[in-house]
Amino acid sequence: MKILVVDDEADVQPLFTQLFRKEIRKGEVELNFALSGEDALSFLTTGISEVVLILSDINMPGMSGLELLQNIREQHPLAPPLVMMITAYGDPENLQRALDLGADDFLTKPLDFNKLKEKIRNIEYNG
Amino acid sequence: MSLFPFLTILFLVQYLNKKLKGSSVYPKWKDIFLIVQFIIVALLVVEAVTSSRPWFNWIWNFLLFVSIGAVLKVHEFRKARPVIVAVLPMFFVALVEDSVKLLNRDFYERWDDYFSAATFFAVVWLLAFVFIIRKQQKAQEQELLRRLAEDAQNRIIAERKAALEIEVQERTGELLAQKEELEKIVLQLQATQTQLVQQEKLASLGELTAGIAHEIQNPLNFVNNFAEVSAELLEELKAGPLQNISESDKEYADEILQDLKQNLSKIVFHGKRADGIVKGMLMHSRTNTGKKEPTDINALADEYLRLSYHGLRAKDKSFNSAMHTDLDPSVGMVEAVPQDIGRVLLNIFNNAFYSVSEKKKIQPETYGPAVWVSSRKIVSENGTEMLELVIRDNGMGIPETVLEKLYQPFFTTKPAGQGTGLGLSISYDIITKGHNGEMKVDSKEGEFAEFTILLPLA
Structure with missing residues (x-):
């Protein structure tokens, strides 16, 4: 499963790579990173x-x-990827x-890894 | 010629009568004057009927003499004495004429014209005096009238002055009342100003707190997440590559791994602790975002009172406290965010129970811990209906130096690690910013602490 992680903080990359170390090794997950929306x-x-999934x-x-x-949502109306937004704690407006705007799910910072992995597993089963 | 003495006496009597009129002795003399007048009229009639005799003149002269003597001698006539000057010539002319007539008839007849002339002059003299007296009297009357008019005018002026005096007093009273009112308003304004400054300070402190929390949040998340991932990596390391090394090295490696794991768990523990504080700080930025709904504050107060009490009981079995509720059901519903108000109530109740339990530790024998909560409907100064919730405890109380810092973020009197100092500062924000209410505190150190929450009912 291809996952695109979008975050301006570069340290997110080693964090996610280490987090999905086993899955990446097994070839179950492929991580890509982007440092900005553009x-x-x-x-x-x-x-x-x-x-398949954008975080x-x-x-x-x-x-x-x-x-x-x-x-x-505007550019990919067909076969849309799942989008999970990561919001800061206590930001109900966003x-x-x-x-x-059509987000599929949410995660709040600080990330709860177990919850994240569980959600990804659910996508694998359902998708 | 008896007409002149008659008229003279009549004139004298009339004059005296006029002079005495109005005095206290007048009634006594009035009758005498009447009798005298009657006598002289009678005498004149008798003289006219019985043809004139020379001795008759002497009766008139005697009467005139007595009259003049009376005027000069009687004390009560002293004011009329000057009039004697008017009648004296007449008296002397009559006396001399009659004397000469009696002693030397021839001489009299020869000088008859002169005597007539003298009599004429005496009469003129008398008339002149009468005229002058009349004039004086008129002048006096005029003077009297003038004085009466002056008196009347003075009286009017006095009345007007009194009226003015009253008016001035009224005005002064009004001005004084206005001044007092203004002074009161100035004091109120000063109090409001201080309150506003305090509110502004607390508001900016709240914003600053939330701002800091927001900035710390991300780095802190990295610390926590990396520590967790590292712990997992250690597990993997232990289960994987490390299985293949020699037994002695394994033991050595295990020891280090154990320490590393422990360190990571410490990082995670304290990271979570910091995260808790940051979350508390962020509460400041979301005190007015919750959804408001009609809320039964009484039920909420009762519920959280029990919740707080049992929470403390769970930690400390020996703890006990009396609870008194006096909740007025007529206050009805308040538009509020129940969770937020609950958080405020829990905070205040927790503080109250903490305070009474601390006091119980100091005075285990004599002290009976108690917490009161009461509600009622009041009308605020600007006329809006408000719910007043009062929470009181008879615990340690709050020192005066602490009172003004009470709502500042991070201000706490609890030992390190037991309180973040955010509870009351968030509570204050929730009540004032989130609900347009008011939060007040009153306390006496060592005796009581009382928190009052006002929430608008409309």
Whole structure:
């Protein structure tokens, strides 16, 4: 399963790589990273990717996670990827807006790894 | 010629009568004057009927003499004495004329014209005096009238002055009342200003707190997440590559792994602790975002009172406290965020029970811990109906130096690790910013602490 993680914090990359170490080794998961919304969009338009799941932060400089979500929903109406938004604790406004824009699920920071893995497992079974 | 003495006496009597009129002795003399007048009229009639005789003149002269003497001698007539000057010539002319007539008839007849002239002059003299007296009297009357008018005017002026005095007093009273009212308003304004400054300070402190929390959140998340991942990696390391090393090395490696694991769990523990604080701080930024619904504050207060009490009992079996509720059911529903109000109540109740339990530790024998909660409907200064919830405990009380810092974030009197100092500061934000209410505190150190929450009912 291809997962695109969008976050302006570069340290998210080693964190996720280490977190999914076993899955990556087994070839169950393939992680891609983008440092901004713009990066994420260009990555998606290269076409080669068949990203199933996008994990995106909301608060990013430039294109925000919400704008990215909006763009994805507009550009990929067919076979849309699942989008999971990562929101900061205690930010009900962004949560509501993400829901309105068509986010599939939410994660709150700090990330609960067990919950994240469980959600991904559910996608694998259902998808 | 008896007409002149008659008229003279009549004039004198009339004059005295006029002079005495109005005095206290007048009634006594009035009758005498009447009798005298009657006598002289009678005498004149007798003289006219019985043809004139020379000695008759002497009766008149005697009467005139007595009259003049009376005026000069009687004390009560002293004011009329100057009039004697008017009648004296007449008296002397009559006396001399009659004397000459009696002694030397021839001489009299020869000088008859002169005597007539003298009599004429005496009469003129008298008339002149009468005229002058009349004039004086008129002048006096006028003077009297003038004085009466002046008195009346003075009286009017006095009345007007009194009226003005009253008016001035009224005005002064009004001004004084206004001044007092203004002073009161100034004091109120000053109090409001201090309150506003305090509110502003607390609001900006709340914002600052939330801002700091927001900034710390991300780095802290990394710390927590990396520590967790590292712990997992250690497990993997232990289960995987490390299985293949020699037994002695394994033991050595295990020891280090154990320490590393412990360190990571410490990082996770304290990271979570910091995360808890950050979450508390972030509460400041979301005190007015919850959804408001009609809330039964009484039920909420009762529920959280019990919740707080049993929470403390679970930690400390020996703890006990009396609870008194006086909740007025007529306060009805309040538009509020139940969870937020619950958080405030739990905070205050927890503090109250903590305070009474601390006091019980100091005075185990004599002290009876108690917590009161009461509600009622009040009308605030600006006329809006409000619910007043009062929570009181007879615990340690709050020192005055602490009172003003009570709502500041991170201010706590509890030992390190037992309180973040965010409870009351968030409570304050929830009540004031989130619900447009008021939160007040009253306390006496060592005796009681009383929190009052006001929430608008409309």
